[in-house]
Amino acid sequence: MCMAIPSRIVELAGEMATVEAFGELRSISLMLMNDEVALGDYVLVQAGGFAYDRVEHQVAQEALLILGRVIGLPQA
């Protein structure tokens, strides 16, 4: 509910990017981003496919760890 999973940028192409979260890839738009982003950065993506926020690595990894636990992924 109302969740946006921190998604890691794996490819950049101008105002578009490919992001990955829990093994799923998707293409997103960076047009609404306030911050510059680079490969490896984590972003939050709205339902329409627009990234809307950059998330610090540590915060993103903490969120992914909690979410991974909720969906039953093996923990490191």
Place this chain on the structure above:
Amino acid sequence: MNLEAKIHIKLHWDGRRICRAELRPRPLVRATEVVRGKPAGQAAAVIPMLFSICGKAQGAAAAVALAFAQGGEPTHTAKWERLVLAEALQELLWRFLLDLPKVMGGQGNAALLASLRKSLAQAAAGQDEATWQTFAAQAETALSQAILAMPVADWRKLTDLEQLSEWLHRSDTETARNLLELWNGAGRWGDGGAVLMPSASRERILNEVLPGLESDENFAQRPHWQGRVMETGSLARMQTHPVLVQLLRQEGASILARFLARLFEMVELLDWLRKPAAKPHWVQGAALGQGIGLAWVQTARGLLLHRAELDGQGDVVDYRIVAPTEWNFHPAGSCVKALTGNPATSADEARRSAELLVQALDPCVAYTIEVEHA
């Protein structure tokens, strides 16, 4: 399990009309699974981090519910209120600058929305009066020039359908053109019979909503108001606006009425952003007893509820979130009922009409629409 699970709508189409519609709600991650056992302070930080769509509203609701659960009073509610109002204004602008144009086959104005988001981020980070006024001024300019094609002060004088019709026919913005198409027929339907939610007063929330939240374990997925399916959002909040009163009397909660309500509400939000009310009214809460706190917060999409329960050590033992999308996309709600019986001469027409209705009800997650020839 897909954490960003979609709402799925299935249309049974018989060649002439949608004879039946079904809605499968998105599977929910229970908030309590995410924060159980965490100290209240940590839970207040984790919740907006994970439930980050309408993140300001989620943060405000968590702060308020957890403060009351800890036996105290929430602090900084005026600051939260302004952030929540600004977030709602930005979300509503998003509908007109991107989402409505997209569903109507237009271009939208992503560059303007991006610029407004930058200004809001600066105001939210600075929290000083000057940056808030700068954001409000920029939002007003966007509203008056890119959406209304008239000064906001003149828009406020619009009080009947004749004036609305005049505005629709003479204004040359993408929003006005889209709304004119809705006015001319595309959006004069959509009432699914769900009751528009009354204003969320403390008494109503505690007496008419809380009992369901506390006793019904499916409440977060299928919320109800004393057993009744309700619609929340701008139209519910703005239902006493004179233009909407006339429109609701004529055609019920139509697609057009829902989009117009957002336009009228944006002007109110601008006023409150410029000059916040003495007492917050979009961010509210209550202590429910030892270790239990409740928050009810308005968002662009409607009512958001958080209920937090702590043990004697101050750790979370139960946490419930009820988001507006679950009210508006209830399997027995407006979406399904309004689609049922709707004429459609092709499967594509059935799909497009469903897309328009879904945009009018505005889910916070993605959706899929399947059309089956009955």
